[in-house]
Structures are given as structure tokens and as C-alpha cells.
Amino acid sequence: MPHFPMKILLVLQGAWIAPRFDLATEALIMQTDDKGNPTGELREILLPGPSAEELCSLILKEGITHVICGGIEEGHYRYLTWKGLKVMDHIIGTSKEVVRHFLACGELDPETILR
């Protein structure tokens, strides 16, 4: 369980984690305190259009520390991890279950389907 404040961005498609980072048009941003408890309000962001590059720059601008997504291309994955972010990809599940699981365990296993 990480002991530092986190700013998490989930890439969404409706109620589910979007299967593709580059095609997503919705995102959810949430913050936690250093004990892993949610703080502040959840922010839902509607992107102007699907673009992996735009999403990457939004992530950096917002100071996100953790990204949760479905499929992401190697180039974008490396870029974000090189910038010091933790990227949890290949995630399948509803955003509600994924958040619950992540806050409880501090990790997400791509093998587990959270529905």
C-alpha cells in the first residue's frame, strides 16, 4: 500500500475502463491522501476527441501520479513511465470496482477482471 498522496487518472468508456488509451474520450481524476483515502471530489473530464498525445499532455499538466487504462501502445507507456508515472495497463473492469480494488490493495493485477 503506497504511503503518499496520489492523483489517479482512469481512462474511461462509459462505466468501464476504456479498452484503448488512444481512443478514449473520457477520464476520471481522483486524489488520495497519504493513507490512501480519497480526498476532494472526483473529476470527470470529457476530452475534445480521441488522441493519445493530448491525453498524455493532460496527464502531465494535471500532475497525475498513477494512470489506469486498458490497452496502451508501448511508445505512450514508456513516455509516461519515463516521466515518473506509474501506468497500470491491460485493466478490464468497471471504474467503480477498479477504484475500490485499487484503494484497498494499492495494486491492480491485469489478470483479474473487475466487474
Added chain:
Amino acid sequence: MKHSVPASLNTLSFINALPHGMALLDGDGAVIALNSVLEAISGRRSEAVTGLPLNLVLRTSLPRNDVLKARSHATPISLETDIISAVRKKVPVRLTFSAISGDTQEKCTLCYLEDISAIRKFDQVRGGQITPAGLIGHSPAMQELLEFLPILARTDATVLITGETGTGKDILAQGIHDASKRAGYPFIKVNCGALPENLLESELFGHVRGAFTGAHADKPGMFRLAQGGTLFLTEIGDLPLQLQVKLLTVLDDREFFPVGSSKKVKVDVRVITGTHRDLKSLIRAGQFREDLYFRLNVLKAHLPPLRERKGDVRLLAEHFLQKFAAGLHKKIRGFDRQSMDILARYRYPGNIRELRNIVEYAANICQGDEIAPDHLPEVVRNKDAGQQDAAAVGPGKESAAGTPILAPSAKPAGNTWRETEKNMIMEVLLQCKGNRGEAAERLGWGRSTLWRKMKQHNII
């Protein structure tokens, strides 16, 4: 919701035995099972993703609705898309959805995944000058046609491809098929001018055993073999009148009677036709049905002759040279300036096929690292001869399709092209002692083309 394999279906062991990615979907489009290949591609275990929508599992760029629509399609349907693989790589794929059903009412859909990266890579060679159709060209005339190609591919309407001989009608037809949703199904080409009427009817529509002398077994015919795919009827202008009526009926009703059968056969086939002849003049001469012309001419694509494709000669010549030099294990860098000027000035009555043969000849003759004028066939070097040939060839007429090697031995001055061609055929037939296969090979034609030309020139 039930996410299990219907008892009557023994599909799992079948899909696991195949070397391609396969998924079995239930009536709601959710995954029942993935085969081992698809498990490797997606990085998901089959049992873990049971009940999930396919686009979540495969991470495709297709909207879920498209997957659902494709799955519920009555006939098999192919969609091109891309997926993000388990190793975070974007892979272009073609997904083909095919409904299957067992003895029970439970219906399933089989989704077949083909990796088309190699095809896409080839398409990107030369900065997109090689198009998805395999047509090479960046001249305005070709660009116009290539912009039209996606429209031709998206619809199921009949397409009439016109253009002089050797302009690439076959390649365009194949390209339309490959880019269409029927791409996963057969593309079958039938030359309507190559067979006598009774054989052609049986070839197209099939026959039943005993329909005529020699019909020892049922024959499905090309329409049935192309089920789900595309049938390309080339030289449609040579289709006998009686068969034109039958073709018109098939196009309207999508069903026909095989020769000698009283049982109707239904088909789902897209028809593309091609001709180098002017169908309107054939209509005026009473040799082609006007109603069939209107039915075939829903969408029309005209391939411009090479002489009207400014700039494409260099592109095509270099493309063919690369191909032939590699095949001959020669290190030929390209054409010198003079030889390229000669090629650019030549009129190409046989269009791309002729250019291809010229380059093949040059690649064979060249012993150095650059094609020089001496390596080109004499008829090409003699600019005047080239222009004279071209003057005798117009749209709708047959030309010297791909025979530059033999052209010097023909009798040029004073004769029309038709006479020259006839003499050339006779000469080669004499050299080959009447062996048509060998003669066709020497002339650079197919046996059927030689047969058609012999018929045109009343040699047989």
C-alpha cells in the same frame, strides 16, 4: 445470461486446432471462448474473459456497436481494424464474423482474426505510392481513381472497370475485393472471352451430373465457389447474348438454375466486370444488351492508359526493375538518363503490361549496373515506331500488349497494327510448329488471350 458452449457444438477443440486467432461469441456478442492463439495475442486466458464484450478483450479500435452489428449479420462479414496486443503493440487485423448454429436454437458467432501487418507494410512502401489495391501511380489521373477506390470498396454495387488492355483492370478488381468487407472470402476471376458459350455457362453457373454428354459429376460453378466473396467477370463484352440474359437475372434475383438442374441456387456474390471494349458501340451493333449494361454500370471505374499518366512511367519502370533485378540476382541501380528519356517518350500501346515486359527485357540484357538505351528493345528505342503503333491503337482496340521483344521481327512499315499483330501471331505459331502453349509463352500472353486473338484474326 448463459456463457457456455451449446452442447451440440464441438467447436472448442476445432478452434484450438487452428493456427489463427479465433473467438467464439454467444448470442449477445459476449466471449464464450478464445483459442490459444488469441489468448497469446490478447494476453488473456479464455476462462477469465468469458461473458465480456469482444472489444474489451481484444482492445480493438472498432466501436462496440460495429462488433454487434457485424456479429448479427446474416452472412459472414469482415472488418478491418487494429488491436493493442499483450506486448503493447498496435497490430492491424481483419476480423471476420461468421454465424454458426448447431442442432439447437442456440446461435453462436465465430470471430476469426487475421494479422494483416505484412499487407499494410507493403502498402506503405514508397510513401503510399503503392495503394491498398496494389496499383502504383501518383499521376493526377490515377490519384482521382484511387480517391474513388474506398467508395467502390464500401458498397456491394456492381462495378464496371474499363480501360485499354494492360492497364491493370484485374489488379483494380482484386484491390476493390481486398478492401471490401468480403475480403475474407473468395475472389474468383472468369474470362468471358476465353471459353465457348456452352462451356462458359457451365463454368459460371455449374451443372448437375448428366446435364450433357461428359457431365459425369456435379460441378458447382464459379458463382457458387465465390459465395460470400467477389466474382470478377473480365472481358464482359465477349459474353454471349444468351448468357447475358442469365447474368442479368442472377444480378437481379441473386439466384439461378445450374445447367440441367430444376433446383434454384441462391448466391451472395458481388459482381465486378471489366472490359477493354466500348460496350456502347457493342449495344449499337446489337451484340450487348442495354439492360445488362445499365445493371453492370452502377459504378464505373476507368483506368487511364499509361500515356496519359504523366510521371508514372518512371515510378513503374523503377518498381519493375527492382523486382526483376532481384529475381535475376543482379545489382542494377536504375536507368541512365537517356534510357529513362526514351521510356518517357514511348507511347505504350500495351500499357503497363508492355512497360513491364520492356523492363524485364532490359534487366535480362543489362550486364552492368545501369540500364542504358542499348538494353531497351529496338521498337522502344525507335521513337517514331512507337508513335506509329500508338496511333493505330485507340480506346477499345487491342494493342501490342506486352510484346516488345518480338516486335522487331514483325513487319511494321505500311501495315496497320491489326495486320502486324496477325503476322506476328502467325510467325510465332510457325516457329512453335503450331504449339499454342509455347506460342502464347513466347508472345507473353496467356493461352486464353492467344486463343481470343486467333479467333479475332480468323486464324482458327
